[in-house]
Amino acid sequence: MRTSLLLITVLILAQPAAAQFTDTGQVNAEYDRTDSRLVSWASQVVSVDRGYMDYSQPELGLASFGAEGDCLGAAGTPVSLGDGGSITLGFETEITNGSGDDFVVFENGFEWNGVFMELGFVEVSSNGVDFSRLPSLCRRETQPGPWDTSDPALFYNLAGNFVGGTGFDLQDLVTAGDPNVTGGVVDVNHIIFVRLVDVIGDVAEGGATTDYLGRAVADPYPTATESCGMDLTGVAVINTGVVAVENASWGSVKSLYR
Numbered sequence: 154m155r156t157s158l159l160l161i162t163v164l165i166l167a168q169p170a171a172a173q174f175t176d177t178g179q180v181n182a183e184y185d186r187t188d189s190r191l192v193s194w195a196s197q198v199v200s201v202d203r204g205y206m207d208y209s210q211p212e213l214g215l216a217s218f219g220a221e222g223d224c225l226g227a228a229g230t231p232v233s234l235g236d237g238g239s240i241t242l243g244f245e246t247e248i249t250n251g252s253g254d255d256f257v258v259f260e261n262g263f264e265w266n267g268v269f270m271e272l273g274f275v276e277v278s279s280n281g282v283d284f285s286r287l288p289s290l291c292r293r294e295t296q297p298g299p300w301d302t303s304d305p306a307l308f309y310n311l312a313g314n315f316v317g318g319t320g321f322d323l324q325d326l327v328t329a330g331d332p333n334v335t336g337g338v339v340d341v342n343h344i345i346f347v348r349l350v351d352v353i354g355d356v357a358e359g360g361a362t363t364d365y366l367g368r369a370v371a372d373p374y375p376t377a378t379e380s381c382g383m384d385l386t387g388v389a390v391i392n393t394g395v396v397a398v399e400n401a402s403w404g405s406v407k408s409l410y411r
C-alpha cells in the first residue's frame with residue numbers, strides 16, 4: 154500500500170506543469186513588406202470560403218472584392234473575406250518555430266486617428282486537414298462602428314491590427330498546450346498551410362466571435378460592402394527549414410478541397 158502511494162506521488166510530481174497562455178498585455182511586432190527578414194511568401198491558394206457581406210442578412214450576398222490569388226507574393230493586393238469568411242494558403246517552404254516571430258500576415262489597414270483594422274484569426278497546419286488557431290486576445294470591450302478605428306495594442310495574435318504586417322510566433326501554440334500540437338498532428342516545425350478566418354465583430358448584438366479567453370472580439374460591424382471583412386494582402390515567411398516542401402505534399406492535400 155505504501156509503495157503504491159509512493160508510486161502515485163512520484164507519478165504526479167513527474168507531470169510537467171500545465172501549459173498556460175494568459176493575457177499579460179503582450180503585443181505583436183509590426184513588419185514592413187520590404188523587411189529583409191521576410192524570406193518567402195505564400196505561393197498557393199488552397200481554398201477560399203467567402204463570408205456574407207453581413208452575416209445577419211445573407212440575402213445581401215457574399216463579399217467579392219479581389220480575385221483569390223491577388224494576395225499571393227510580395228506585391229499582394231486585397232482579397233476580401235466577408236463576415237466569418239476564410240482563405241487557406243500553401244507554401245513551398247515550410248514554416249518552422251525558430252527564434253521569435255515565424256511568419257507575418259498583411260492586411261490593408263490604414264492610419265486614421267488610430268488604425269482602421271478588420272481582424273482575422275490565424276490558423277496553421279502541417280497536413281492541410283488539422284488546423285490550430287494561434288491563441289488570440291482582444292482587450293477592447295466596445296463595439297467599433299463601420300469606420301471606427303482601434304489601438305493595435307488592444308489585440309494580440311489577430312491579423313490586421315497594424316498598417317504593416319503582424320508577426321506571429323508558433324511558440325504560442327506550444328505555450329498554450331494546443332491539443333493538436335501536443336497530439337502531434339500539427340508540427341510547429343513543419344507548417345505548410347496558413348488559414349485566415351475573418352472575425353465577426355458584432356459585439357453589440359452578441360454575435361461576435363470570441364478570443365482564446367472567450368471574450369468577444371471587437372471588429373468593425375456592420376460593414377455590408379463587397380470588400381467587407383478581413384482584406385488579406387499577403388503572408389510572408391520568416392523562419393523556414395532549408396528543405397523545400399515537394400509540390401506533391403500540398404498538391405495531394407489540395408485535392409481534398411475539390
Ligand SMILES: [Ca+2]
Binds near residue numbers: 251255322323
Ligand atoms: Ca518562433
Ligand SMILES: [Ca+2]
Binds near residue numbers: 271351353354373382
Ligand atoms: Ca470582420
